Amino acid sequence: MAPKDTESSTVDLSSPAPHVAVITLTSPPRNVLSKADQSRMRKTLTYLDDDPWVRAVVITGGGNFFTAGADPTEDEAVQPGQLRNFLSDFDTLLDSIERFRTPVIAAVNGPAEGGGFELALACDIRVASTTAYFDAAGVNIGLVAHFWRLARITGVGKAKDILLTGDRCSVEQALRWGLVTRAYAPEKLRSEALSLAQRIAGNAPLSVEATKRCTGVALDVDRAKATRLRAAEFATLFQTLDHKEALRAAATRTPGKYHRH
Template sequence: MLTIDSPPSNAFTWESRQSMLRALDIVEADDDIRAVVITGTGRAFTSGANLREDQALTDEQLADYIAEFSGMLNRIEALRMPVIAAINGASVGGGLEFALACDIRLASTDAFFVAAGVNVGLIVSFWRLPRVVGLGAAKEIILTGSRYTAEQALRWGLVTEVHEPDALPAAALAKAQRIATRAPLSVEAAKSAVTRAFELDFEQGQALQTVKFIEMYRTEDHQEALRAFFEKRDGTYFRR
């Protein structure tokens, strides 16, 4: 489990961004890691950018900052293993965008969500959010800048589960454990393919499905999964 620890709101300073990138490097390099959980400390998941730090940036520095922050989100989205956001509290502005870059989102009953761009004269989440909740809900969330509860997020599909605060870490880890016990090559291929789903037309989607299905069919993971199924046991996998 990776924990964002930048009190009081877990905003990403330059130092905490570098720390997260180093952690992602370690995770990516470890073949034994098959799922990742990210959460926050205290009462916040993350508020995204550190606005006080941003105020001092020149236009050139701001462009570099946006590229770096976006690069961190893209790294999370592109990790070979699934990433689960255990959203323990405030997910605001760039923090909402951070959550959207994760593959699966679980929330605490204490969590809330704000696309804060219009509240501070900026724009956020217009690309990822509609792909998760649909255009109508995304427009309401983005254009009002209002605060939405975990239950509202659940109804929209922004999160898939809501838990009491004390139960959230265990629920997120259980989800990660479930994923980690599936055939790893299949999980990685499925994550990569489904992330591209909205970028492909029908023919491209069918072609990708065929290519990946054949690739997986030829793996030892598939053979072990079949053996485990017929022998009524969990599979034993070694990522190759």
């Protein structure tokens, strides 16, 4: 795992289970991400992405808050000529999560507000505490929230309901609308998120990564291109030793021992 950042502990990295990394945002009370924190998080993700040992990542918040995204005190200091770079920096962080090699799980332990909502949307899977909520507050502060990921997940109609009202989205509503797939009591969220990550990490890693790549573009390609993409990935995976090991593990109902070849 990456060494701890000696300058800051606001982006904490741990590995509580084999092949699983956990990134915890610890900048109380709202776990905001300053420019420096965003840079540290991008570096952490790059480090993990380059480490083949890592097969699943969990992102969560410290305390009772997931994250409120970018630091509002830095927002207020931005000049009009700096806006493009200001937005690009945070978008780069979101893209690095979305394009990460392995699945990334958001364990939403509390409020996910503003950019924190967008950060959760960039993850592959979202699980939440029953005390969490999601807040796309763009219209509430006279701005526009990032609409692209939300509309792809919930559909345009539900996204407009969330974005145009600026109302908080409860966990119950998030479950109904597909924003989260599972909800747990606060004291169980971390262990359940880790269990989910371990379940994913126990599968053949090349297959998991190919599946993430394919589903990541599913809404952007037509059926013919999707069929060609599946065939190409299938052909590559079919020839791997990990495929043979997965067959053996399934037949014997024992854990697979995978070596990424």
